[in-house]
Amino acid sequence: MAFKLNVNGKAHSADVDGDTPLLWVLRDTLGILGPKYGCGIGQCGACTVHVDGTPVRSCSLPVEGVGAAKVVTIEGIGADPVGKKVQAAWSALDVAQCGYCQPGQIMSATALIKGKAKPDDADIDAAMSGNICRCATYTRIRAAIKQASGQKAQA
Amino acid sequence: MAADGTFPLSASRRDILKTGVGAGGGLMLGFALAGKGAAQAATAKLNTYVSIAPDGAVSIMAKNPEVGQGIKTSLPMIIAEELDVDWEQVKSVQAPSDPALYGRQFAGGSAATPLHWDELRRVGGAGRAMLVAAAAQGWGVPAADCTTASGVVHHKASGRKATYGSLAAKAATLPAPDLKTLTLKDPKDYKIIGRSIAQVDTPAIVTGKPLFGIDVVVPGMLYATFEKAPVFGAKVASADLEAAKAVKGVRHAFVVEGGTSLDGLLPGVAVVADSWWAARKGRDKLNIKWAEHPTSGQSSRGFAAKAVELSKAAPLRTERNDGDVDGALKGAVKTVEAAYAYPFLSHANLEPQNCTAQFKDGKFEIWAPTQNPQPGRELVAKTLGVKNEDVYIHMVRCGGGFGRRLMNDYMVEAAWIAKQVGAPVKLIWTREDDMRHDFYRPAGWHFLQGGVDAKGDIVGWKDHFVSLGENGQFGRSAGMAAHEFPARFVPNYRYDLSLMPCGVPTGPLRAPGSNAIAFVVQSFIDELAHAAGADPVAFRLKLLGDKCLVGVVGRDAYDAGRMAGVLKLVAEKSGWGRKLPKGSGLGVGFHFSHLGYFAEVVEVKVAGDGAVELVKVWVGADVGRQIINPFGALNQIEGSVLDGISEALTQQVTIENGAAVQSNFNDYPLIRISAAPPIETHFVKSDNSPTGLGEPALPPVIPALCNAIFAATGKRIRQLPIDAAILGTA
Numbered sequence: 001m002a003f004k005l006n007v008n009g010k011a012h013s014a015d016v017d018g019d020t021p022l023l024w025v026l027r028d029t030l031g032i033l034g035p036k037y038g039c040g041i042g043q044c045g046a047c048t049v050h051v052d053g054t055p056v057r058s059c060s061l062p063v064e065g066v067g068a069a070k071v072v073t074i075e076g077i078g079a080d081p082v083g084k085k086v087q088a089a090w091s092a093l094d095v096a097q098c099g100y101c102q103p104g105q106i107m108s109a110t111a112l113i114k115g116k117a118k119p120d121d122a123d124i125d126a127a128m129s130g131n132i133c134r135c136a137t138y139t140r141i142r143a144a145i146k147q148a149s150g151q152k153a154q155a
Numbered sequence: 156m157a158a159d160g161t162f163p164l165s166a167s168r169r170d171i172l173k174t175g176v177g178a179g180g181g182l183m184l185g186f187a188l189a190g191k192g193a194a195q196a197a198t199a200k201l202n203t204y205v206s207i208a209p210d211g212a213v214s215i216m217a218k219n220p221e222v223g224q225g226i227k228t229s230l231p232m233i234i235a236e237e238l239d240v241d242w243e244q245v246k247s248v249q250a251p252s253d254p255a256l257y258g259r260q261f262a263g264g265s266a267a268t269p270l271h272w273d274e275l276r277r278v279g280g281a282g283r284a285m286l287v288a289a290a291a292q293g294w295g296v297p298a299a300d301c302t303t304a305s306g307v308v309h310h311k312a313s314g315r316k317a318t319y320g321s322l323a324a325k326a327a328t329l330p331a332p333d334l335k336t337l338t339l340k341d342p343k344d345y346k347i348i349g350r351s352i353a354q355v356d357t358p359a360i361v362t363g364k365p366l367f368g369i370d371v372v373v374p375g376m377l378y379a380t381f382e383k384a385p386v387f388g389a390k391v392a393s394a395d396l397e398a399a400k401a402v403k404g405v406r407h408a409f410v411v412e413g414g415t416s417l418d419g420l421l422p423g424v425a426v427v428a429d430s431w432w433a434a435r436k437g438r439d440k441l442n443i444k445w446a447e448h449p450t451s452g453q454s455s456r457g458f459a460a461k462a463v464e465l466s467k468a469a470p471l472r473t474e475r476n477d478g479d480v481d482g483a484l485k486g487a488v489k490t491v492e493a494a495y496a497y498p499f500l501s502h503a504n505l506e507p508q509n510c511t512a513q514f515k516d517g518k519f520e521i522w523a524p525t526q527n528p529q530p531g532r533e534l535v536a537k538t539l540g541v542k543n544e545d546v547y548i549h550m551v552r553c554g555g556g557f558g559r560r561l562m563n564d565y566m567v568e569a570a571w572i573a574k575q576v577g578a579p580v581k582l583i584w585t586r587e588d589d590m591r592h593d594f595y596r597p598a599g600w601h602f603l604q605g606g607v608d609a610k611g612d613i614v615g616w617k618d619h620f621v622s623l624g625e626n627g628q629f630g631r632s633a634g635m636a637a638h639e640f641p642a643r644f645v646p647n648y649r650y651d652l653s654l655m656p657c658g659v660p661t662g663p664l665r666a667p668g669s670n671a672i673a674f675v676v677q678s679f680i681d682e683l684a685h686a687a688g689a690d691p692v693a694f695r696l697k698l699l700g701d702k703c704l705v706g707v708v709g710r711d712a713y714d715a716g717r718m719a720g721v722l723k724l725v726a727e728k729s730g731w732g733r734k735l736p737k738g739s740g741l742g743v744g745f746h747f748s749h750l751g752y753f754a755e756v757v758e759v760k761v762a763g764d765g766a767v768e769l770v771k772v773w774v775g776a777d778v779g780r781q782i783i784n785p786f787g788a789l790n791q792i793e794g795s796v797l798d799g800i801s802e803a804l805t806q807q808v809t810i811e812n813g814a815a816v817q818s819n820f821n822d823y824p825l826i827r828i829s830a831a832p833p834i835e836t837h838f839v840k841s842d843n844s845p846t847g848l849g850e851p852a853l854p855p856v857i858p859a860l861c862n863a864i865f866a867a868t869g870k871r872i873r874q875l876p877i878d879a880a881i882l883g884t885a
Contacts (some may be wrong), residue, residue, distance in 0.1 A: 004608070017403065024432040028378065034363025036554070038505050039586045043820035046505060074363030087361040094353035094786045097794055098223025098368060099360035100506045100554030125829035129790040132820060134505040134555050135223050136797030137790060138831035 003063050007032060008076025018064030023047045025063045026073060027048035034103045038132070048104035049073045055111040057130075074103035082148075083110045089148035099133035105131050105141055109130030113149045144151075166314030167291040177803050179690045199323035201282045202331065203256050204234055204275070211306050211320035213240050218257040221356070222556030225787035226267050228354045230275055230461040232783060235478050236338060236347040237279030240306040240319065243789055246317070247355040252528035252548040254551045254847050261703035262526040262556050263663070264751035264845025268783065269856035272845055280337040282326075286473055289326035290317045303715065320492075342781060351786040356552065366552045368524030371511040373579040377406060380438050381582060382421040383592055385814035388415060389448035390422045396616040404433030407576050408441070411568075417660040420567045423878060427576050431583055450658025451813035455598065458810070459496065461655050462621040463601035466494070470619055470651035475637040478647035480604075487606025489686040492617075495603065495675045497875040498807035500664055501815075501823060502598035506554020507589040513579035518545040520813050523566050524553035529665045531563030535570045544572075557798075558632075558663035562594050565679040587818040594662025595808055597623045597633035597816075601675045613680075613698060615647040623661060624654040631660075632667040638711040641680070642746065659810055665798060669748035670857070674803070674875060676746035677858030682871065691743050691862065692726045714752065718745055720839045722754040725775030728837050729756035736763070739770070740866025744858035751851030752777040757859040763868045764881030767804065769860070770834035772796050775851060776838050779845040788848050793834045795852035801826035803857045807876050 001042045005141065007030065012074030014029040021040075026049070035058050042057040047114040049058045050072040052122035077083030086109050087096075096102045105128070112119050119127065124145055133141065198208040201234045206214045215231035231247040252260055271536050283303055290308035291298040293313055302309050306319045325601040342348070342743040344351055359366050373688040384390070391410050399408035405428040413422035424441055428434035484490055511522040519541065525531050525548070534547040553560055569582040584592070600618040623630040635650070642648050664670060684694035703716040722745055726732075731741060738761050745754035774792055805824045809816040 016432075017436075020432045022428075024430060028432065030429040031372070033365040033372075034507075035584070037369065037507065038366075039820050041819055041821065042587075046504065074361075086752060090361045091353060091357050094351070094357055094790070096223070096354060096357060096360045097225070097790055098505070098553060098555045099354075099356065102224075102360050103363045106361060128828045132505065132559075132825050132827060134503060134825060135790075135827060136831065138796045138797065138799070138826075138828040139793050140790065141828060141836060142831075 003066070005063070005066060005071060005132065008073060009079070014063065016063060016122050021059050022049070022061045022063050022066055022116070023058040023072070026058065035092045036100055036103060038101070044101070045104040045108060048100050048107040048131065050107060050111060053111070053114070055108050074106060077107060077110055082114050084147050086110045086113065086144070086148045087105065089144040093140050093144045095137050095144050096142040097137055101117055101131060101133045102115055104134065109141070109145050109148065114147065118151055119145060124141065160873045165375040166678060173394035178467040180364055180778065188477060190823060199327040200254045201285055201323065201327055203279060204278050205238060205282045206324035206614070207250055207319050211244055211318050211701070213238070213245045213306070213319070215245055217247045217252045219260050220262045220528065220550045221249065222262045222526055222553040223558065224262060224264065224556070224791060225354055225784060227356065228352060229784045229787055230267065230271055232347050232352060233275040234279035236345055237276045239303040240283045242347050242352060246626065250549060252550055254529055257604070257847055260528060260550070263558065265517070265751070265849040265851060268300065268845055268847040269750055271664060273362050276339050277337055277801045278336045281332050281334060281563045283613045284332040285326040286322045286586070288329050289322040291766065292514050293317070293325070304676070312333050313668040322714060326558055327356050329441045331686050334682070337873065347423060348781065348783050350784070352784050353786060358374050367506055367554050368511070368522060368551045369506055369509045369554070369583060371551060371581060372700050373511055373513060373522070376511065376579040376581055377428045377576060377580040378429050378434050379425055379431065379580045379586065380434040380443065381411070381423050381425045381568050381572065381588070382438055382443060383421050383588070384445040385591060386445065386448045386451045386598065387658055387813070388417055388421055390446040391424060392444040392446045394424045395442045395583040396441070398442065399437035400599040402437040402440060405437035407439060407793070409575065411571060418562065418564070419534065420571055421564070425572045425575070426671050427572060427580060435585070441661055448813065453658055453810060455498065455810045457602070458598060458655065458657065459696065464602070465621045466602040466604065467598070470655070471653045474652050475642055475647065475648060475650040477642070477649070480617045480647045480649040482614045483647035484604055484606045484617065486608070487614055488609050490604065490606040491679070491682045491684060491686050492604045493679060494875055495678065497599055497646040497671045497674060498750070499598045499659065499810065500802060500806050501590050501593045501601065501808050501817070502557045502559035502664055503558050503590065503825060504555035504557060507584045507586055508559070508565040509581065509583040510565045511579065511581040511726065512573035513567040514574040517541065518547065518811040520547050520732060521566060521570065521817070522551050523563070524551050524560060525563055525566060526556045526558070526560040527551065527563065531566040534563050534567050538567050539570055539574060557665045558667060559593065586820070590818050590823060591815045594631065594660045596664035596667070596670065596678070597630055599623070599633065599671055603675070603679050605679060605683045607683055611689050611694065611697070613641070615792070616641060616645040617649045617651070619651040619653065621655065622655045623657040625656040627654070629654070630657055632663045633661055633667060635672055636711070638675060638706060640713065641698060641706050643713070644702070644715070652694040658813065665795070666748055666853045669746055669850070669854040670799070672855030673746035674742060674861065675859040677746065677855065678861050681742070681858070681862045681865065692722065692731050695722060695743070713747055717841055718747060718754065720841065721745065721752050721775035724754050724837050725754045725773050726838055728775070729758070729773040732754060738867055740863045740868070742859045742861065742863025742866055744855040744862060746851070746854040747852055748780070749849070749851045751848065753851050753855050755859045757856065757863040758866055760861040761864060761882055763884050765879035765880065765881070767877065769800060769830070771832050773855060774834060774836040776852065777841050778838070778851070779843040780840050782838065783845060783847045789836055791848040792836050794854040795850065795858045796834050797826050797831050799853040801854035803860050803875055803877055807874055843852060
C-alpha cells in the first residue's frame with residue numbers, strides 16, 4: 001500500500017509493504033541514500049535518522065510505524081543549525097576514514113547536542129555508543145562533538 | 156601480492172620501475188590534444204594523471220581504490236606539490252581500473268606511499284617542466300630563468316607571468332621531459348606535502364552524498380541477494396524457488412551451480428527483485444537444503460585439539476635453525492614454556508560486500524567497492540567466459556577495506572546474476588552473509604620455549620608453529636617468515652612448522668600475519684623479561700642490541716636502530732617505569748611490518764571483576780622522514796590501535812559444524828566509543844623514504860595491552876580474545 005512520508009520537509013509517497021524497514025524505503029524507493037545499511041538489527045547505527053527529532057535506527061523501524069512523523073536524514077540535517085555545526089566540525093577535524101558510518105554518527109551527535117547543549121564525555125559515551133565506527137575514528141568523533149558544542153576540542 | 160597478502164618489497168621495487176616507465180610514457184601517450192579553435196576552452200591533459208583547464212582548475216587522477224586510508228587525497232597531494240599548484244585548485248578524480256595506464260591499482264600492504272613517493276613526485280615535476288617550457292618558448296627566454304608558484308610561471312627578469320591554465324594547451328603538445336633529470340623540490344619548500352588536509356570526499360561524506368558501492372544506481376537496476384551454504388562451498392540440494400518467486404516484487408529466483416574453489420563463484424541461490432527488501436523476503440521462503448560437504452565436521456575446537464597433538468609430534472619441517480637451541484635451553488638459568496593461540500577473525504567492513512553489474516552486448520560494466528580490481532576482472536572474465544578487456548570496472552569508494560576487498564567473490568556473484576537476468580543488478584550481502592562468508596584471519600597456535608642466561612640475555616628461542624595449510628603450503632595469510640623477529644637476534648633460534656588442512660576460507664586482515672605474530676612474540680619476550688627479572692623495556696633494548704640493519708634491504712631487512720629509536724621515544728613519552736596503583740599496569744610491545752617501525756605502550760586498569768579499562772595508549776612511529784598528510788596519518792594510527800584493541804578484547808569467529816557461528820555485531824562485538832582510550836602519537840623522523848600507515852600501528856598494541864594486563868594482575872594472556880573471566884580477583 002502507499003505510505004505518505006515526510007522526509008526532510010518534503011512529502012513523499014511509497015508504495016511498499018508495511019513491514020518494509022524505513023531504511024529500505026528511503027534508500028530503494030525514495031533514492032535517499034545517506035542512511036546506510038550496516039547490520040539490519042539496530043546494532044551499528046549506520047542507518048540512524050531522526051523521527052520527530054529522536055535518533056532512530058531506520059533498519060528496524062517498519063514504515064507502517066512512521067505515520068505522520070517528520071523524518072530527517074543526513075541529507076536534511078544541514079538545515080538544522082545544530083546539524084550544520086556538527087557537519088562543520090566533522091569537516092574541520094576530518095573525522096572520517098572510510099566515512100560509511102558517519103551519516104549515522106552525525107545524526108546521533110546532532111540529537112545529543114540538541115538535547116544537551118554542552119555534552120561531557122559521559123554524555124558522549126552514552127549517546128554515541130550505539131554507533132559503530134569500524135575504522136574507529138572515535139577520538140575525532142569525541143573532539144568534533146566538543147567543537148560543535150562550543151567546548152574546547154581535545155587535542 | 157604474495158599468498159599471505161603481503162607485498163614483497165623486491166617485487167614492488169621492480170614494479171615501481173615498470174610503473175615509472177609507464178607513467179613517463181603516459182606523459183606522451185596520455186594526451187588528449189585540446190584540438191583547434193574551440194579547443195582553447197577545453198581542458199588540456201598534460202599526462203596520465205594531470206589535466207588543466209583554462210581557468211586553472213587542475214584535475215589529478217587518483218589511481219588507487221579508496222577504502223578510508225585517504226589515498227584519494229594523499230597521492231594527488233604528492234603530484235600537486237611538484238606540479239607547484241595550490242591544493243585549492245586541485246580536484247582529485249577517481250581513476251577507473253585501467254592497468255595499461257596506471258599499472259597495478261590496489262589498496263593493500265600499506266604499499267601505496269612507498270610505491271609512489273618517487274614516481275608521483277616526478278609525474279608532478281614533469282607536468283611543471285612542460286608548463287615552464289611552454290611559457291619559456293612563448294617568451295623566448297631560457298626555461299631555467301623561469302620559476303613557478305601557485306599555478307603560475309614567472310620570468311623574474313622581465314616581470315612576465317602566465318597562469319598554468321593559459322599554458323596548458325600548448326604544454327600538452329610538448330615532449331615530456333626525461334623523468335630522471337627533473338629537479339624536485341627541497342622538502343623545506345613543501346606547501347602541500349606535510350600539511351593536514353581533509354579528505355577530498357569529506358564534504359560529500361558529511362552531507363550523505365552517494366559515494367559508496369552500495370549507493371550505486373543504474374537505470375533499470377534490479378536488487379539481488381545471494382544465499383550460500385553455511386558450510387563453505389556446499390552445494391544446493393534443493394530450494395523452493397517458486398515460493399520465493401511468489402513474493403511480491405520478486406522477479407527471479409535461481410540456483411547458481413558455482414564451483415569448488417573457495418576463491419571463486421560458490422554454489423548458492425539468487426533472488427532478484429524490484430527492491431532489496433523484496434529480494435530478502437523472497438529469500439526467506441527458499442527453504443534451502445544443502446548437500447553434505449567434506450568439511451562439515453570441522454570446528455575451532457577440533458583445530459585446537461589437532462594443534463596440540465601436532466605440537467607433540469615431530470614437525471612437518473624446520474623453517475629455521477640457528478645455533479643449538481636444545482643445548483642453549485639446557486644451559487639456561489631460567490626457561491619458560493608457553494602455548495599461545497589466536498582465533499579466526501572477520502573483517503566486518505561496515506559496508507557489507509556488494510557490487511553492481513551489467514551485462515550488455517557481450518561486455519560487463521561493473522561498479523565495485525574493491526581493493527583489488529584487476530584480479531576481480533580476471534575472475535569475472537574466466538568464470539563468465541569473456542575476455543579481460545570486456546570487463547570494465549568502476550572503482551567506487553569502499554566502506555572499509557581491511558583486506559577483505561582484496562578478494563572479489565562478490566564481484567563474480569554480481570556479474571553472474573546480472574548476466575543470467577539480463578538486467579543491471581545490485582547485489583547486497585546481508586550482514587550475516589558478510590560475517591559467515593569472509594576470508595577470515597587464520598587461527599594459529601605457537602608452542603614456545605625460551606631461556607635466559609645469567610646476564611639476562613635470551614640464549615634460546617624455540618617456536619613450534621602449528622598453522623593452517625596443506626601440501627606443505629601455508630593457507631592464505633597463515634604464514635610466518637623464517638626471518639620473523641626475534642630470529643637473527645637470538646643466537647640459538649629454532650622455528651619448527653606443522654600444518655593442518657582447513658576448509659575455512661582465509662585471507663589477509665589488516666597487517667596480515669603481523670596482527671597475530673606480534674601478540675605471540677612480544678608477549679613471550681615479556682615472559683622472558685620477567686623470568687630474567689628485567690625491566691621489559693630495558694630487556695627489549697638489550698635484545699635489539701647495537702645491531703643496526705640486519706638482512707637485505709628489499710627482502711628481509713630489519714633495522715634494529717630504528718626500532719630502538721621508537722621504543723626509547725615511547726618509553727619516555729609514556730613515563731615508563733612510573734609507579735601505578737594496584738590493579739593498574741603499563742605494557743609495551745613493538746613490531747616491524749609494512750616497512751614501518753612501531754613501539755607502543757598501553758596503560759590499563761583491571762577491575763575486581765576482571766573488566767579491562769584502557770587508560771591511554773602511546774605510539775612511537777618511524778615511517779621515514781616525511782609524513783605526507785598528518786590528518787590522515789594520525790587517523791590511520793589511531794584507527795589501527797583501536798582496531799587491534801578491539802580484536803584483542805572481543806573478537807573471534809568460532810567454527811562449528813563446518814560453519815561460522817557468529818553472524819552480526821551482537822555476537823561479534825566491535826569496539827565502541829565508550830571503550831576507546833586517548834592515543835598519543837610521536838614520530839621519529841628518520842632519514843628514510845616515507846612508508847605507509849594503513850597497517851603497521853596495529854600489531855604492537857595487542858601485546859602491549861596483554862603485557863599491561865600482566866603488569867596489573869600478574870595474569871598472562873596467552874589466548875585471544877582476552878577472557879576477562881580469568882582476570883577477576885573477586
